[in-house]
Structure formats: structure tokens, C-alpha cells
Amino acid sequence: METEASTAIRGQISEAEIICAELSVTVGEYHQALETLWSHAINEGGERRPASLVLLGAYDPPNWAITFSDLASLDYKLLKAAMVVLRGRLVLGIEPHTMIKNGPSRLRQLMEEVFPCYLQANQ
Structure with missing residues (x-):
């Protein structure tokens, strides 16, 4: 016969499996x-800034904050x-610059083009 404690543990394990999935x-x-x-971050348009x-x-969390407003300004796609x-960065633990060809230089280019004031302030 299963005890209350083992039933509770089984429930917690099931919940953890669902969350992981x-x-x-x-x-x-x-x-x-x-x-x-x-592709949206490098093009001029309304979604350039939030995509960037x-x-x-994801590349440098301490220096680049993502706000709810930024996410809300993106179309559904x-x-x-x-x-x-966000899930890839947090769950897989893989930094984005390692996932894309020439990642560090591409992200540096993005900083220079979209946020030149930020770079000037931090030099």
C-alpha cells in the first residue's frame, strides 16, 4: 500500500516531468x-530593436535587459x-554566439548598428 508521502513524491516527480517537457x-x-x-535585427523596421x-x-544578460514591453512589441512569429x-539559453545553457556562424562579430556588429550610444558610453 502506498503511503501519503510516496504519493506526494510521485506527484512532484510527475509535475517536474511536465514542466521539463x-x-x-x-x-x-x-x-x-x-x-x-x-534576420529582423539587421533590417530597418519596428521589430529591429526588440529582436536585437x-x-x-541572451548573449550578455548583465548588460542587456529584455523588458516585457520589448517582448510585447514583437509579432507572434x-x-x-x-x-x-530564452529557453535555449536557459535550459540548454548554450550561449547564442556559439550557435551562429561568426557569432561574436555578428553580435558586436548588432551592438554597433542598433545601439551605438551604448558602445560609446562603455568605452
Whole structure:
């Protein structure tokens, strides 16, 4: 006969498994989401800034904050990509610059083009 404690533990394990499944992301999904955001971050348009902030926030979290307003300004396709990037960075633990070709130089280029004032202030 199962005790209350073992039933509670079994419930906690099931809950943890469900949460892990909801947060799961593959390396391929992460890479594709990074490239999707990159394609919008380098183009002039209304989603350039928030797409850039998601990429830079995943790259260097202490220096690049992503706000709720930034995420809310993305269309659904880009919001989905942003959420995949966040999950990839947090769950997989892989830094975005290691996932994209020439990652460090591409992200540096993004900083220079989209946020030149930030770079000037930190030099």
C-alpha cells in the first residue's frame, strides 16, 4: 500500500516531468530561432530593436535587459522565436554566439548598428 508521502513524491516527480517537457527545446530549434531574430535585427523596421535586445540579452544578460514591453512589441512569429531563444539559453545553457556562424562579430556588429550610444558610453 502506498503511503501519503510516496504519493506526494510521485506527484512532484510527475509535475517536474511536465514542466521539463514544456520547457524543452532542441539545439536545432534554438539555432533557427536565433537566425529568425537575427534576420529582423539587421533590417530597418519596428521589430529591429526588440529582436536585437533578445539576442543581446541572451548573449550578455548583465548588460542587456529584455523588458516585457520589448517582448510585447514583437509579432507572434518573433515572440515565439524569442521564447525559444530564452529557453535555449536557459535550459540548454548554450550561449547564442556559439550557435551562429561568426557569432561574436555578428553580435558586436548588432551592438554597433542598433545601439551605438551604448558602445560609446562603455568605452
